[in-house]
Amino acid sequence: MEVHQLRYFCAVAETGSFSRAAEQSHISQPSLSQQILKLEDELGARLFDRLGRSVRLTELGKTFLPRACAVLRELEAAKGDVVEGKEFIGGSITVGVIPTVAPYLLPPRLTTFSRKFSQVRLTVVEEITPVLLDRLRSGTIDVAILALPIRGREFDAFPLLTERLFAALPKKHKLNSRPSLSLKDLRAEPFLLLRDGHCFRDTAVAACDRARLHPQIVFESGQFSSLLSMVGAGMGVSIVPEMAIEKKSQCRYVRIADDQAVRTIGAIVLRGRSLTRAHRAFLSHLREA
Amino acid sequence: MEVHQLRYFCAVAETGSFSRAAEQSHISQPSLSQQILKLEDELGARLFDRLGRSVRLTELGKTFLPRACAVLRELEAAKGDVVEGKEFIGGSITVGVIPTVAPYLLPPRLTTFSRKFSQVRLTVVEEITPVLLDRLRSGTIDVAILALPIRGREFDAFPLLTERLFAALPKKHKLNSRPSLSLKDLRAEPFLLLRDGHCFRDTAVAACDRARLHPQIVFESGQFSSLLSMVGAGMGVSIVPEMAIEKKSQCRYVRIADDQAVRTIGAIVLRGRSLTRAHRAFLSHLREA
DNA sequence: AACTTCCATAGGCTATGCCTATCCATCGTA
DNA sequence: TACGATGGATAGGCATAGCCTATGGAAGTT
Numbered sequence: 001m002e003v004h005q006l007r008y009f010c011a012v013a014e015t016g017s018f019s020r021a022a023e024q025s026h027i028s029q030p031s032l033s034q035q036i037l038k039l040e041d042e043l044g045a046r047l048f049d050r051l052g053r054s055v056r057l058t059e060l061g062k063t064f065l066p067r068a069c070a071v072l073r074e075l076e077a078a079k080g081d082v083v084e085g086k087e088f089i090g091g092s093i094t095v096g097v098i099p100t101v102a103p104y105l106l107p108p109r110l111t112t113f114s115r116k117f118s119q120v121r122l123t124v125v126e127e128i129t130p131v132l133l134d135r136l137r138s139g140t141i142d143v144a145i146l147a148l149p150i151r152g153r154e155f156d157a158f159p160l161l162t163e164r165l166f167a168a169l170p171k172k173h174k175l176n177s178r179p180s181l182s183l184k185d186l187r188a189e190p191f192l193l194l195r196d197g198h199c200f201r202d203t204a205v206a207a208c209d210r211a212r213l214h215p216q217i218v219f220e221s222g223q224f225s226s227l228l229s230m231v232g233a234g235m236g237v238s239i240v241p242e243m244a245i246e247k248k249s250q251c252r253y254v255r256i257a258d259d260q261a262v263r264t265i266g267a268i269v270l271r272g273r274s275l276t277r278a279h280r281a282f283l284s285h286l287r288e289a
Numbered sequence: 290m291e292v293h294q295l296r297y298f299c300a301v302a303e304t305g306s307f308s309r310a311a312e313q314s315h316i317s318q319p320s321l322s323q324q325i326l327k328l329e330d331e332l333g334a335r336l337f338d339r340l341g342r343s344v345r346l347t348e349l350g351k352t353f354l355p356r357a358c359a360v361l362r363e364l365e366a367a368k369g370d371v372v373e374g375k376e377f378i379g380g381s382i383t384v385g386v387i388p389t390v391a392p393y394l395l396p397p398r399l400t401t402f403s404r405k406f407s408q409v410r411l412t413v414v415e416e417i418t419p420v421l422l423d424r425l426r427s428g429t430i431d432v433a434i435l436a437l438p439i440r441g442r443e444f445d446a447f448p449l450l451t452e453r454l455f456a457a458l459p460k461k462h463k464l465n466s467r468p469s470l471s472l473k474d475l476r477a478e479p480f481l482l483l484r485d486g487h488c489f490r491d492t493a494v495a496a497c498d499r500a501r502l503h504p505q506i507v508f509e510s511g512q513f514s515s516l517l518s519m520v521g522a523g524m525g526v527s528i529v530p531e532m533a534i535e536k537k538s539q540c541r542y543v544r545i546a547d548d549q550a551v552r553t554i555g556a557i558v559l560r561g562r563s564l565t566r567a568h569r570a571f572l573s574h575l576r577e578a
Numbered sequence: 579a580a581c582t583t584c585c586a587t588a589g590g591c592t593a594t595g596c597c598t599a600t601c602c603a604t605c606g607t608a
Numbered sequence: 609t610a611c612g613a614t615g616g617a618t619a620g621g622c623a624t625a626g627c628c629t630a631t632g633g634a635a636g637t638t
Binding site: 001002003043044045046049050051052056058059060063064067068070071074075077078079081082083085086091139270272273274276 | 290291292332333334335338339340341345347348349352353356357359360363364366367368370371372374375380428443559560561562563565
């Protein structure tokens with residue numbers, strides 16, 4: 001039983017004539033005849049009485065007609081749903097962010113996005129990178145915003161911005177006046193760093209490694225604001241990305257003059273996943289803003 | 290969008306794998322792949338995300354799945370309806386009868402039929418032959434019971450019985466003692482006949498014509514019982530079919546010795562009309578009884 | 579009786595769905 | 609890192625099935 005057979009059947013039922021139905025269906029009368037015959041064959045019963053003059057539904061045809069119509073209606077509805085679904089910018093997006101980005105980059109962009117696409121329900125979760133990657137794989141988040149690069153070809157990445165790293169120094173530190181400094185200059189300083197698991201800790205440690213620096217770590221925290229408070233209190237120095245700089249804190253910030261002392265923030269999605277219009281809108285909004 | 294594509298789509302959604310779905314659908318994996326691709330192409334969007342390991346429905350696929358299932362369900366329902374409808378001996382039959390048969394032949398057979406096939410709703414209408422033919426054509430009755438033959442190849446006929454004609458005579462008529470008589474013997478008698486339009490009038494008149502008899506008609510009625518009452522009252526003679534003989538009436542009946550003085554009762558249906566099982570059961574019941 | 583109308587049949591062509599073989603990417607494992 | 613296993617996509621060939629035109633045959637019309 002094929003869709004076109006049902007179409008032809010309904011056309012004949014509607015017009016009361018094979019010829020008319022064929023015309024309406026844009027096929028030749030014999031072709032339509034064949035398909036009706038075939039349908040009747042499969043059902044094992046006649047659907048029409050062929051009287052000399054006209055054609056009339058049999059009892060069975062009468063019971064079959066609404067069924068056939070229902071199938072065609074359902075089909076149209078299905079197609080319509082898809083088209084609509086494609087046009088529609090809405091639905092929900094769940095975005096995951098690493099903690100060292102969450103407070104700085106996202107809030108303003110989320111509000112402008114939500115204003116622009118009020119149909120889209122945004123959910124944000126804050127997790128460290130490996131958790132985000134797992135959640136991308138399992139589909140519990142759609143997009144992750146984190147530090148690039150991510151190894152492997154498992155994800156598609158969209159870089160958003162690259163920021164320099166800064167040394168955070170106590171207010172009265174002797175290096176404060178310098179426009180920039182090398183990490184080597186911090187050799188003697190006690191360090192405050194993010195806790196293990198935070199990718200920016202790795203970024204900072206990598207930068208130190210390149211400078212042959214093996215810092216003594218005197219404090220660890222899960223968030224920059226704690227580190228900066230401690231730095232302001234004179235416990236030591238730290239390394240922070242540009243976006244973490246708090247103007248009104250007790251710290252001073254000096255740019256680190258190392259071309260590799262940067263971090264790149266980007267959005268990634270699971271490679272091969274099809275993106276809804278909402279997803280795409282979100283990604284391009286992130287890039288524009 | 291074809292039915293088999295929807296089937297494959299549902300199979301993939303169910304099994305979460307093209308290969309598994311292909312196996313379940315008894316086709317090769319490439320064939321299934323092709324059809325899914327084609328479906329996606331027509332819809333203009335991906336229905337599945339092909340991740341390395343497994344396959345997952347896209348947002349669009351998720352909305353499409355229940356639709357596709359609905360179509361398939363409707364289709365099954367339609368098919369089921371037809372099969373059921375074929376098995377079922379029921380529904381309704383409307384049968385038309387001419388007035389000169391209605392009171393005699395039908396009642397006993399209808400009751401036995403209704404007892405046997407209690408699911409079938411029987412309706413009877415009493416009309417003269419041309420009206421019955423029209424109603425067969427228009428489909429407002431399914432079967433007509435009337436005097437054969439019917440001219441033309443417009444109908445299919447099922448002869449039921451052939452009955453002799455009898456002369457109905459007043460109780461004290463001189464011809465009463467004869468075992469049979471010729472119409473010529475009635476040359477002198479005043480005649481009572483059915484009204485014009487009743488086919489049996491034509492049958493009787495034709496018989497008279499063959500006997501070179503041009504009867505003087507003194508009474509006309511639409512039913513035999515009126516004629517017979519009048520005959521009993523001595524108004525004249527009449528011609529009646531065997532089934533119209535009323536044993537307890539004031540008349541005497543003498544067989545007419547003319548091989549052509551018969552009438553054949555039969556059932557007819559519109560040629561080319563498909564008959565339901567109920568129709569066929571009714572026709573064969575008429576013949577058996 | 580010729581003509582028209584309408585559905586069915588016949589024969590040929592093309593498109594399409596299915597097949598096997600193969601490719602390519604991913605994933606698990608030595 | 610390299611290799612084999614798994615799973616989907618691609619390529620090419622074949623058979624079916626739907627469509628076409630031409631024709632047949634029955635019924636109704638002029």
